[in-house]
Amino acid sequence: MKENISIGVFDSGFGGLEILREITKELPQYNYIYLGDTARVPYGNRFQEEVYNFTEQAVDFLFKRDCHLIIVACNTVSSEALRKIQQKYLPENYPEKRVLGVVIPVAEAAIETKNNRIGVIATQGTVNSSVFERELKKLNPKIKLFQRACPLLVAAIEDGKQDSKETRMLLENYLNPLLEKKVDVLILGCTHYGLLEKQIKEIVGDKVKIISEGKIVAEKLKDYLKRHPQIDNVLSKNSEIEFLTTDLTDKFKTLGTVFFGKPFDPKKIFL
Numbered sequence: 001m002k003e004n005i006s007i008g009v010f011d012s013g014f015g016g017l018e019i020l021r022e023i024t025k026e027l028p029q030y031n032y033i034y035l036g037d038t039a040r041v042p043y044g045n046r047f048q049e050e051v052y053n054f055t056e057q058a059v060d061f062l063f064k065r066d067c068h069l070i071i072v073a074c075n076t077v078s079s080e081a082l083r084k085i086q087q088k089y090l091p092e093n094y095p096e097k098r099v100l101g102v103v104i105p106v107a108e109a110a111i112e113t114k115n116n117r118i119g120v121i122a123t124q125g126t127v128n129s130s131v132f133e134r135e136l137k138k139l140n141p142k143i144k145l146f147q148r149a150c151p152l153l154v155a156a157i158e159d160g161k162q163d164s165k166e167t168r169m170l171l172e173n174y175l176n177p178l179l180e181k182k183v184d185v186l187i188l189g190c191t192h193y194g195l196l197e198k199q200i201k202e203i204v205g206d207k208v209k210i211i212s213e214g215k216i217v218a219e220k221l222k223d224y225l226k227r228h229p230q231i232d233n234v235l236s237k238n239s240e241i242e243f244l245t246t247d248l249t250d251k252f253k254t255l256g257t258v259f260f261g262k263p264f265d266p267k268k269i270f271l
């Protein structure tokens with residue numbers, strides 16, 4: 001049987017497909033397994049313990065499917081579960097494997113600010129965790145971070161309403177307080193918000209640099225694999241992608257196509 005050692009990409013639902021799209025553009029040679037927990041999405045307003053338990057299940061699943069490295073595309077998971085997975089769960093259970101998140105690469109990209117005032121929009125869970133504040137301040141203690149939870153945006157996007165008037169009004173409401181704080185960098189701290197980048201740009205104008213996650217995560221992963229040949233060497237390179245979801249619906253295919261940029265064939269699994 002052909003060896004299939006893959007990179008796992010885990011998200012609470014569809015949004016991570018945008019991150020996968022950018023990763024596969026930058027690194028098309030690897031094998032990937034995408035896992036979207038669509039049966040339990042959204043994670044953004046769940047208790048931290050629940051998000052952690054779901055993450056442990058997904059990590060076990062992907063490692064059993066021969067992933068050697070997992071990219072957590074979900075900001076909520078990166079904020080609320082990743083540290084414990086990296087510091088406790090992996091050393092005890094999978095010491096040779098790795099799980100990486102999106103927050104640190106994004107924080108590293110965001111610190112190039114002129115006035116040290118950065119805004120972040122994200123789910124309630126990510127905002128409550130203060131993870132962006134912690135990571136940004138480690139890189140530059142002078143940074144002032146202004147956070148804004150946007151609890152209605154994920155649902156608007158999942159309902160296909162990204163171009164609607166209602167979503168535009170929601171965005172203006174969420175973004176205006178950050179603009180009043182004179183932020184000059186804005187982090188889109190949620191898998192889904194990349195789909196709203198055009199609308200967000202129109203509202204915040206040219207003077208605010210927008211940090212959207214897909215490309216940044218892809219570039220950082222490329223760099224990571226260069227710096228860790230012991231991981232790179234075990235990964236299969238047959239350019240295969242498998243799409244798995246915990247709830248197979250037409251929506252996963254249609255909306256997933258919007259996020260991934262082209263059609264694909266998902267399979268349902270149980271966690």
Ligand code: DGL
Nearest residue numbers: 012042043044075076191
């Ligand atoms: N994937 C989540 C994130 O990036 C957004 C969707 C959810 O709330 O599960 O935070």
